[in-house]
Amino acid sequence: MRTRIFFAIFFVSFFVLILLQAAIFSVFDNIYFINLDFKIEIFKTIFLVFLLITLLSLTLAYFISKSIVKPLYELDINELDKSFQYNELKTFLSQVKEHNKQFKKIRAEFSANVTHELKTPLTSIMLSSEMLKNNLVKKEDEKQFIDTIYNQSSALLEMIDEIIKLSFLDEVNNFEMTNVNISNVLSQIIKELDFKIREKNIKILMNIDEFIFFSNEKLIKTMLYNIIDNAIKYNIDNGKIFISLNINKKHIILSIKDTGIGISKDIQNRIYERFFRQDISRNKQIKGTGLGLSIVKKIARIHKIKIMLNSELNKGSEFLLLFKNTKHKD
DSSP: OHHHHHHHHHHHHHHHHHHHHHHHHHHHHTOTTSOHHHHHHHHHHHHHHHHHHHHHHHHHHHHHHHHHHHHHHTOOGGGTTSOOSOGGGHHHHHHHHHHHHHHHHHHHHHHHHHHHHHHHHHHHHHHHHHHHHTTOSOGGGHHHHHHHHHHHHHHHHHHHHHHHHHHHHHHOOOOOOEEEEHHHHHHHHHHHTHHHHHHTTOEEEEEOOOOEEEEOHHHHHHHHHHHHHHHHHTSOTTOEEEEEEEEOSSEEEEEEEEOSSOOOGGGGGGTTSTTOOOOOTTOTTOOOOSOHHHHHHHHHHHTTOEEEEEEETTTEEEEEEEEEOTTOOO
């Protein structure tokens, strides 16, 4: 920033001096009664003065730019209430300060949630293994305890994996982008989730045309996988999942709709919060970390994909992904 200010001041000064020198040169050049030797001496003097003023301009630009940026270098974002000489920036800096407060709050809540969520499976694993170790479990009940250890370990690994994904998405700003065939990605996901689909006897009705989107293939696949996985997880037995495509002038709209338990209106604005899970006490078999949709939202934001939700309790959910239609020309 300081370099730009420095050169801006210098070039303005330099341009003014060039114009001044040209004007003086023109005046003396048009005075016919002054002899040639005297003119040469005058031009030499003007040239020396020009060099001197150029040097002074550089010095002036250096100190002025330094004085302009000094308050910014010394700025403490946590002490904005103190006097700050650039009133024009106070509103912006207050917004930055508020954003930092919110960010710190989110980080603190995230850390507390991580601690709590990790403790739950670890406690279950420790208790089960301790009982097995001390021979406090009947022979016929051993399998149940071993299953508990296995299931809680799997849940723990899944949670750690998703926490790592979120941290990665928070830290990295640049991702390798290529032309990705979304239709092919969806077909791959359906194949990978085939076991879960058959387990609940869910029917997939997919009717989409091939379309290409400039994106990071791995992230796009993760986003779509999480949405479809949820559509299976929260669906009813013998339910259906509809995957369709609609194209208009501005967007390519991908719809993923299920016939599952749905999401109540009062919590729909919270579903992207980290570790948030709908109250599913009536169905304890549904497993999840509460991080899947947070990852979806983050990936969508990276790719400037808008997400919309239509859902009603006990009637299913529909996620609409609005991809920018880059092919359309007005």
